[in-house]
Amino acid sequence: MSDKNLTQKIIEKIEQHKLKPKPKWEFILKEYFVWALATISLIIGSLGFAVVIYMIKNNDWDLYDRVSPSLFSFVFASLPYFWIILLAIFILLVYYIFRQTKAGYKHRIVLIFIFSIVLSILLGTIFYSTGLGAKLERQFDERLPIYRRLMDTRMRMWDRPKDSGILAGRILNILNQQELNLEDLHNRHWIVIYNQEILPPHMTLSPNMRIKVIGKEIGESRFQAIHIRPFMGGKRRLLQKSPVYVK
Amino acid sequence: MLTQDKCNNKSDEELVQLTLKSQDFFYCLVKNYEAKLTRYIRRISSYSQEDIEDLLQEIFIKVYKNLNAFDDSLKFSSWIYRIAHNETISHFRKQKSRPQTVTSDNEDDIFNNIASDFNLEKETDTKISREKISQVLAKLDIKYREVLVLKFFEDKSYQEMSDILKKPTSTIGTLINRAKKNFFEKLKELNLKI
Numbered sequence: 001m002s003d004k005n006l007t008q009k010i011i012e013k014i015e016q017h018k019l020k021p022k023p024k025w026e027f028i029l030k031e032y033f034v035w036a037l038a039t040i041s042l043i044i045g046s047l048g049f050a051v052v053i054y055m056i057k058n059n060d061w062d063l064y065d066r067v068s069p070s071l072f073s074f075v076f077a078s079l080p081y082f083w084i085i086l087l088a089i090f091i092l093l094v095y096y097i098f099r100q101t102k103a104g105y106k107h108r109i110v111l112i113f114i115f116s117i118v119l120s121i122l123l124g125t126i127f128y129s130t131g132l133g134a135k136l137e138r139q140f141d142e143r144l145p146i147y148r149r150l151m152d153t154r155m156r157m158w159d160r161p162k163d164s165g166i167l168a169g170r171i172l173n174i175l176n177q178q179e180l181n182l183e184d185l186h187n188r189h190w191i192v193i194y195n196q197e198i199l200p201p202h203m204t205l206s207p208n209m210r211i212k213v214i215g216k217e218i219g220e221s222r223f224q225a226i227h228i229r230p231f232m233g234g235k236r237r238l239l240q241k242s243p244v245y246v247k
Numbered sequence: 248m249l250t251q252d253k254c255n256n257k258s259d260e261e262l263v264q265l266t267l268k269s270q271d272f273f274y275c276l277v278k279n280y281e282a283k284l285t286r287y288i289r290r291i292s293s294y295s296q297e298d299i300e301d302l303l304q305e306i307f308i309k310v311y312k313n314l315n316a317f318d319d320s321l322k323f324s325s326w327i328y329r330i331a332h333n334e335t336i337s338h339f340r341k342q343k344s345r346p347q348t349v350t351s352d353n354e355d356d357i358f359n360n361i362a363s364d365f366n367l368e369k370e371t372d373t374k375i376s377r378e379k380i381s382q383v384l385a386k387l388d389i390k391y392r393e394v395l396v397l398k399f400f401e402d403k404s405y406q407e408m409s410d411i412l413k414k415p416t417s418t419i420g421t422l423i424n425r426a427k428k429n430f431f432e433k434l435k436e437l438n439l440k441i
Contacts, residue, residue, distance in 0.1 A: 006300055007277045010307045014270060019308065021267060024315040102318060105413035 031102060038097040042119060045090030048083045049124025050133030055080040058232050060212070066164040067157050077157055082150055087124075091116050137232075152185055155231070158212055159185040167192065167213040167223050168231065174205055182213070182223075193218075194225040203230065254278060259323035263314055277307055280324075283401075284331045290396045291332075292339050293385065306334050325410035328401070332411055336389065383433045391426035398423060 013019070059078050068074035094116040098104045104112075127133060140147045158168040161184070169184035175191070182190045192213055199205070210231035218224045254262070254275030262279070265272035284306065288299050310330055317326050384392055397403045397411060409416045 006281060006303060007274060010277055010304055010311075011274060013304065013308060014273065014311060019312060021314040022312055022316070027313075027316040106409065106415055108415045108417055 034097060034100050038094055038101070041090050041093040041097060042116065042123065045087050045094060045116075045120045046123035047127055047132060047136055048087035048090060049120050050127035051083045051137045052080055052087060052133075053124065053128040054133035054137060055083065055232070060158075060229070063158075063166065063214070066166055066214075067160060078154070080154075082147070087120065091120055094120075156185045161190075161217050161223055165214060165216050167215070168211070170210045170231075171205060171207050173207050180205060182211070188221070190221050190223050192223045192225050192228075194228060198225060198227050200229060203228070260319055263317055263323060266311075267314055273307075273311055276310070276327075280307075280327055283324075284327070287328065287331060287396070287401060288335050290400050291389070291393050292335055294338075302334060302338055306331050309334065321410050322407060325403075325407045328397075328403075328407075328411045329413065332393065336393075339389065379434075379437065383430055383437060386433045386436070387426065387429055390422065391429050394419065394422045395426050395430070 056079075064071060064074040068077060091113070095109075095112050098107075098112055098116070124133075141151065155168060158166050161167045167182065167184055167190060169182050169190075172181040172183050172189070174180045178193060178195055180192050180194070182192050184190060192215075194213075205211070205228070212229050212231055213223060213225045214227040214229075215223055215225040253272075257265070257275065259276065259279065262272055262275050266276060281303065284303060285299055288294060288302060292299075294302065306327075310327055313330070317323065384395060387395070393412065394408060397408045403411065405416045405419050408414075408419045412419070414422070
């Protein structure tokens, strides 16, 4: 190979094709874009974590022994897998995108993972404390039928009136101050007998509201309530608009 | 075109800045790295001279077009080796070829360094020829061969290797250790009794 020839060929090619170095702003913009993507992924993952906290915290732990043989099987059955998978996907994305930044390769894989997990937990906890976790879960529940079906499948373990004394579903209509019509998660219709004293403070029953009723079956499609609580969520949920259950 | 005199006593980083102002200075950068990159590509790929020349053209054109992406927190040599490495590996994968030997010219010292660093003579109780080392290197997976080539043939530091291969320095250390292990395994496969 003649060195001179190769050098000449390269210079000639540059001149012939009028090649120019790409402007610096293109590279700066690309780097900003990558960082923006990483930040967005981190925020979405953190929102997922906020919902995970919200759902775990409002999991009716006091009733687990009614629906599950052990705490372990209850945890296994009631974990919010949808949100955990979403969180995992976005932690992976943060890792992958961070690796595309200029200095991303310099850091150890484990450290990047730990860093993105810790950041997601911190941000997610902040989001949860501002109520974003609950809001986001409610938006998904109201607007995404697929999500609602997924959640209903998960919540069906609560709908066991015979053996656990828990009925879960949505209010079809309020018949009077002591009776309401309810459609459970297995699409069976019930008349629930209750009184206002068993409702938690701030809770007002209304059609389409989803609830859990603790009590016992007292006849064909009749259920005596000793306690009523929102389908999911504590006081915060009660103060918000109730989810609408659309078939 | 510039003469070699204009290139003398200028660092690569200065030449990058000068090239951005005047294309003519790119001649100096090509001159500075043409031979080095030719050897490097040959060592990791065993391409023919013609293929290497084509590849070098692509590499230098890419370097020229991306000069503004050069991050001066790196050595220019690390940056240009990174581009050469990426282009070669990409080409190499497209062709799915594997070199038969790792070629080299008058580099007995390097092979002696490998033999000495790997404790080959002590481990094998026999003198391993340069040809056999070449054969074993050629049989290694590309990810192992490239770290050994960068360490022993190109004399790059861990930091430079990290910048060239875009891997953390700790991973480079691990890769070198694994490469050594693989080297001995391939040596056994070649029936070079250890």
